[in-house]
Amino acid sequence: MKTRLDRTGLVLFAFYLVIYAVFVLIAAWWPEVMDATPLEGINVAILYGFGLIVAAFVLALFYGTLATPAGEVTDEEGDE
């Protein structure tokens, strides 16, 4: 049995993997999309890049809330 935390981790990982992969694929095959400036004169390359950094931290914090003492208790059943 995997723990609930393990499963949540894998789901969050899959989500981040998708947004990271989309970024890499756009940069490699459609770099002109990165040149567009949809917001405040800032281009997609920078917005998406900052977005990936912020997303990593936000997902990490979300995952961290599961690590509260209450969260730990609910995870115990599947834990080692």
Add this chain to the structure above:
Amino acid sequence: MIYEASPLAIVVFVVFVGITLGLSFYLGGRAKTSQGYFAAHGEIPWFVNGVAFAGDYLSAASFLGICGMIAFHGYDGFLYSIGFLGGWIVALFVVAEPIKRLGKFTFADALDAQFNSPGIRLAAGISTLAVSIFYLIPQMVGAGVLIRPLLGIEEHWIGVVMVGVTVIAIVVTAGMVSTTYVQFLKGGLLVIFSAILTVFILQRGLSVADGGNDGHAFRTLGPMTAEQFDRGDLPGDAGLTIIPPTGVWVDQPFIRTRDEATDREVVWSIERENESQQVTLREAQTLTVTADQITLVNGEVKGNKPGEPQLHPIGWLSKLPAGKTETGPLGLVSFLRTLHGSEVVLWPSIKLVADDGATTTVFYQKRSPGSQVLSPGQHPQFAGIRSGKLSDKLNFVSLMLALFCGTASLPHILIRYYSVKDATAARRSTIVGIGTIGFFYVLTLYMGLGAMTSGAMDVTDSNMAAPLLAKSISALLFAAISAIAFTTVLGTVSGLILASSGAVAHDLVSGFAGIDLTDGQKVRVAKQASAVVGVIAIVLGILFKDMNVGYLVGWAFSVAASANLPALVTPLVWRGVTKEGIIAAVVVGMVSSLGWILLSADTFQKVYGIDPGQALTPFSQPGIVTIPLGFVVLVLVSLATRGGRSFPRRGCE
């Protein structure tokens, strides 16, 4: 450029290193057992460990390499920041829990938790050593680069030896406790001072210039018609005679002129407008090493003192939006927006080699729209993404994959999970690490672009961009940033040496060879191994001094991800893994990624100095092939050797 020692820099530097060593000796008394030496008794508070993650991870490559790459090529350097940070998601969500649950001192512990196989110990130990030593090379090279301007010394090897000896002293005296606190101190200071530097950059704003901060104004001739240029009729500047191209100068996009008054030779790059057919000449800079090993700058013997011939510092804007000449203080968004609408002078270079072995490197101005500089595809390594060639695109994807997968496979990062008390603390410290590192990586974009427009950069050395940016703002800031950068190298190197010594003592001697060591003996073996690995690192740092730091780090990430990640991740999702599968995956991943790198076009060109066209691999970055290969080998070998055995999934006993 002249690197003069500044007394302030030396004082700050000595204080930093003194505190680091003092801390090390003080904490050394606490690490008498192997549990203390390798894992700091598992007693490091999670917040300290989290910032120490940042200290371990933000190596010379992150700080010097990324800032330099952004300063010279724009956005492409930031791609490394994005990839390096993305890797932490793998570390947190996939690797942290099982590593902490199953291991004790080294990552081989976690791999071997359910098999108890000397073969796994051997493979994982060797892979730890291989990755650590690969990762050590750029750190040591970086140390040599840093120490020269800081202490005003000419020799690269002195810096390498200083770092090596200091680090051996740190690791041999105290182990994980002291390296952790050194990392905490350094990681915290690096982020704080980077933030201060960013504030100064934004306060300074952007301005238009025609040269760097040494006061030399670079000249432009033209635009002129193509006919006028062909006649040799240079506009607005009498007294310049065109030197007819001979030798290496034939068929190059440059012309040379001689100033009749001063007899000085100047090299100009030739810019041709496609539509109007007009020609503009822009002053370039040259660095020549003659066959007799004499160094010439712009045709004159290079000097060592102020006023003598030196390459001029670079980094300025040729245009601001709406015809402005300066902006005044800017905000985080307006800085990027203004730069996007500006025109930046970049300095690519071409190396010309004469028949007698003399080399001339021409550094020439390339005016680039800010919108281009802030988009991917400007650096030679990334230019392929705009070329339409599939192999170039795959090379890019492969690098981004290696950066993403490499972090969670680096031995010195993995061992940090053992210095906190439990899985919760491991998780929390990773979150602190991601926050600290992510914040720093956002700052790298501002620091890199700030350096790009600082007028202070050394055209020959992109690794110096961040310290020189600081120097252009204040001497104190320069001293602090240089000292922090130096401790950055110290910290990362001590982490790597500790990981290697753990691999030798715990995995190879004790685990594989089966030699029963007492606790004290294990620590003693590890300390001896530290000294040996330290000496190897010093020697390699001297041998590889001309290699690009970022490039070498790319190697280490590719090898780490290919060798270690499949073995770490597969057992989490598949019950059928066997010990033979794990050993095969580590060995095949390590050998295939190393082999690919050694046979790639980049290595042919940069290491062997032979025609990259003869390379045996279709592109240079191995990750996209060798990481999946590791997974495939693990599954196939496990299926072949399973023989009806069924293994319980790890962590559920």
